[in-house]
Amino acid sequence: MLHYTRGQCRKKKKLQGFCFFYYLLNMAAPLVVRRELFSLVKILGGISQLGPRGLGACSNHRKCSQTRFELLQRPNTFFHTAAYLSSTPFTITVTDEPDTLFQKVVVLVKAHDRAVLDSYEFFATMAAKELGITMGKVFEPPKDIERLTLLKSVHIYKKHRVQYEMRTHYRSIELLHVTGCTAQVYLEYIQRNLPEGVAMEVTKTAMEKIPDHILEPMWKDHPIDDKSSK
Amino acid sequence: MASFGSKVFLSLGRTNVSGVGFKKTGNRATYATALTVNSSSTNKARGGKGSTGRRPKRGPGEPRTEKMALDQDWTSVYPAATPFRANAVPLPLRMGYPVKRGIPPEKKGNLELIKIPNFLHLTPAAIRKHCEALKPFCTEWPSALDTDAKCDELFPVKIQSTDYVSAGPSIRNPSARVVHMKVKLSSLNLDDHARKKMLKLVGDRYCKDSDILTIKTESCPLRQQNYDYAMYLLTVLYHESWKIEPWEAEKTRADMEEYSWEDSTSQKNILDTLLRINATGEGEEAEVREQLLGREEVLEYKDSVETLKNEEPSESNMLRYKEAVRKVLKV
Numbered sequence: 001m002l003h004y005t006r007g008q009c010r011k012k013k014k015l016q017g018f019c020f021f022y023y024l025l026n027m028a029a030p031l032v033v034r035r036e037l038f039s040l041v042k043i044l045g046g047i048s049q050l051g052p053r054g055l056g057a058c059s060n061h062r063k064c065s066q067t068r069f070e071l072l073q074r075p076n077t078f079f080h081t082a083a084y085l086s087s088t089p090f091t092i093t094v095t096d097e098p099d100t101l102f103q104k105v106v107v108l109v110k111a112h113d114r115a116v117l118d119s120y121e122f123f124a125t126m127a128a129k130e131l132g133i134t135m136g137k138v139f140e141p142p143k144d145i146e147r148l149t150l151l152k153s154v155h156i157y158k159k160h161r162v163q164y165e166m167r168t169h170y171r172s173i174e175l176l177h178v179t180g181c182t183a184q185v186y187l188e189y190i191q192r193n194l195p196e197g198v199a200m201e202v203t204k205t206a207m208e209k210i211p212d213h214i215l216e217p218m219w220k221d222h223p224i225d226d227k228s229s230k
Numbered sequence: 231m232a233s234f235g236s237k238v239f240l241s242l243g244r245t246n247v248s249g250v251g252f253k254k255t256g257n258r259a260t261y262a263t264a265l266t267v268n269s270s271s272t273n274k275a276r277g278g279k280g281s282t283g284r285r286p287k288r289g290p291g292e293p294r295t296e297k298m299a300l301d302q303d304w305t306s307v308y309p310a311a312t313p314f315r316a317n318a319v320p321l322p323l324r325m326g327y328p329v330k331r332g333i334p335p336e337k338k339g340n341l342e343l344i345k346i347p348n349f350l351h352l353t354p355a356a357i358r359k360h361c362e363a364l365k366p367f368c369t370e371w372p373s374a375l376d377t378d379a380k381c382d383e384l385f386p387v388k389i390q391s392t393d394y395v396s397a398g399p400s401i402r403n404p405s406a407r408v409v410h411m412k413v414k415l416s417s418l419n420l421d422d423h424a425r426k427k428m429l430k431l432v433g434d435r436y437c438k439d440s441d442i443l444t445i446k447t448e449s450c451p452l453r454q455q456n457y458d459y460a461m462y463l464l465t466v467l468y469h470e471s472w473k474i475e476p477w478e479a480e481k482t483r484a485d486m487e488e489y490s491w492e493d494s495t496s497q498k499n500i501l502d503t504l505l506r507i508n509a510t511g512e513g514e515e516a517e518v519r520e521q522l523l524g525r526e527e528v529l530e531y532k533d534s535v536e537t538l539k540n541e542e543p544s545e546s547n548m549l550r551y552k553e554a555v556r557k558v559l560k561v
Contacts, residue, residue, distance in 0.1 A: 130361035195347035207385035217472035
C-alpha cells in the first residue's frame with residue numbers, strides 16, 4: 001500500500017480522471033462522444049467553418065457565392081489515432097448567399113522590431129500572390145517613438161533622470177478587389193501566423209448597392225399628408 | 231515516494247500527449263528533459279544512493295543538423311511556429327553584440343535567437359503548400375467589375391470598418407464598433423430641392439470637392455447595430471429631403487445656398503444705371519429693361535458677378551469683373 005501525502009492525492013485523482021476520459025472515448029456511447037468529437041475536431045481542424053455574413057445582407061444579389069465547408073462524422077474508434085485527421089475528406093459546399101465585395105482591404109501591422117516586419121511583409125505579399133489577390137501599395141509609414149523621462153532614483157536626486165523610449169514600426173499592405181470569402185481565408189491565414197509581439201489593424205471597405213427603399217421617395221405613392229414615417 | 235509519484239505523473243503526461251496525437255515533437259523533448267533533470271536531482275538528494283540501480287545517463291549525442299540531407303523537406307522539420315532550436319537549424323548563424331572586439335556569439339545556447347520570433351516555418355515552400363490547400367476556399371472577383379468607376383456606378387455605398395488584432399488580457403477592442411458609411415450624392419435619386427435640403431440636413435458630413443456624404447456611427451455597442459443605424463439614417467435623410475414642408479415656402483434670399491443674379495440688388499442697380507444713362511424715354515420701362523437684359527455686356531456682367539459671389543475671390547475673377555463693368559458702362 002503506497003503512502004500518499006496530500007500532494008500526491010491530487011495527482012492520483014488526475015490519473016483516475018485521465019483513465020475515465022480514455023475509457024469514455026473508447027466506449028460506444030454515441031451521443032456524448034459525438035458531441036465531444038465534433039467540438040474537439042472543431043478545435044483541431046485547421047480551417048474553421050466558413051460562413052461570412054457580410055455587413056448586413058442587404059439586397060445584394062451577386063453572382064458570386066459563398067463556400068462553406070462541412071466535416072464528415074467519423075466513428076469514434078479512430079479518434080485517438082492520427083489516422084483520423086489525415087484521412088478525412090473535407091467537402092466544400094457552395095451556397096447561394098451573396099458574397100461581400102471589398103473594394104479595399106488595408107492591413108496595418110505594428111511591431112517594435114523592423115526586421116520582423118520585413119519578414120512578415122515578405123510572407124504576406126507572397127501569400128497574396130499565391131492566392132491570386134491583386135495588391136495595391138505596400139509601404140512603410142514612418143515610425144513612432146514614445147519617450148519617457150523618469151527619475152533615476154527612488155528618493156530625491158531630481159537632477160538625475162533616466163530616459164526610455166518605445167519605438168513602433170509600421171507596415172501597410174493594401175489589397176484591392178477582394179471577395180468576402182477570399183478576404184476571410186487570407187486574413188485568417190495571415191493572423192494565425194502573426195508573430196508574437198506584433199499587432200494588426202485591418203480596415204475593410206465593403207461596397208454595396210443602394211438599398212431598395214432608397215431608390216424612390218415614398219411620398220410619390222403616398223401623398224404628403226400621410227405623415228407615417230418609415 | 232515523491233519521486234515515484236512525480237515520475238508517474240510525467241510519464242502519464244507523455245502518454246496523454248501521444249494519445250491525442252497532435253502535439254509537436256518539441257513538447258516531447260521538454261518532457262524528456264524534465265524527466266532526466268528530475269532523476270538527476272533525486273540522485274543528488276539521495277547522495278548517490280540510487281546511482282547503482284539507475285541506468286547510465288545518455289549524452290546529448292550529435293546534433294540533428296549532421297543527419298539532415300541537403301534535399302530534405304524543410305516544411306516537416308518546422309511545420310508550425312516553434313522557438314529556434316540550434317541543433318535543428320543547419321545554418322551557421324551568429325547573433326549578438328561582439329564584446330571586446332570579438333565576434334557575435336554562436337547559435338548554440340544563444341538566447342537572442344530564441345527570443346526573436348522566427349519565420350522558419352514560413353519558408354516559400356511552406357507558403358506555397360499552405361496556399362495550395364487554401365485555394366479551394368477562395369472565390370474569384372467578378373470580372374465585370376475591373377475598374378473603380380464601374381464599381382462606384384453599380385455599388386455606390388461604401389462601408390468602412392476596422393478590425394484589431396493584438397495580444398493582451400482581452401481580444402476585444404472598443405474601437406472595432408465604429409462604422410463609416412460613404413455615399414456619393416450623385417448616385418442617389420435626388421432632385422434639386424431634395425439635394426439642397428439634404429445638404430442642409432447633413433451639414434459638415436458632406437464634402438463638396440468629392441461629392442461624398444460620410445456618416446460615422448459609433449453610438450451603438452456592436453458593429454452590426456452601428457451599420458443598421460447608418461442605413462436607417464441614410465433612409466430617413468433621403469425621404470425627409472424629398473418631403474416639402476409648408477414652412478419651406480418662407481425661404482428667403484439669405485437662406486439660399488448659391489447667389490443668383492436674377493431679381494437681385496445688383497441687377498436692379500445695373501438696370502437703373504443704364505436707364506439713366508440712356509434716358510430717352512422711349513417705350514415702357516419694362517420693355518426697355520428686357521431689352522437691356524438681353525444685351526451681351528449685361529450678360530457678361532451677370533456672369534462675372536455670379537462667379538465672384540459663388541466662388542473664392544481671386545485675381546482672375548476680379549479682373550473679369552472689372553472688364554465687364556467697363557464694357558457695360560462704356561468706359
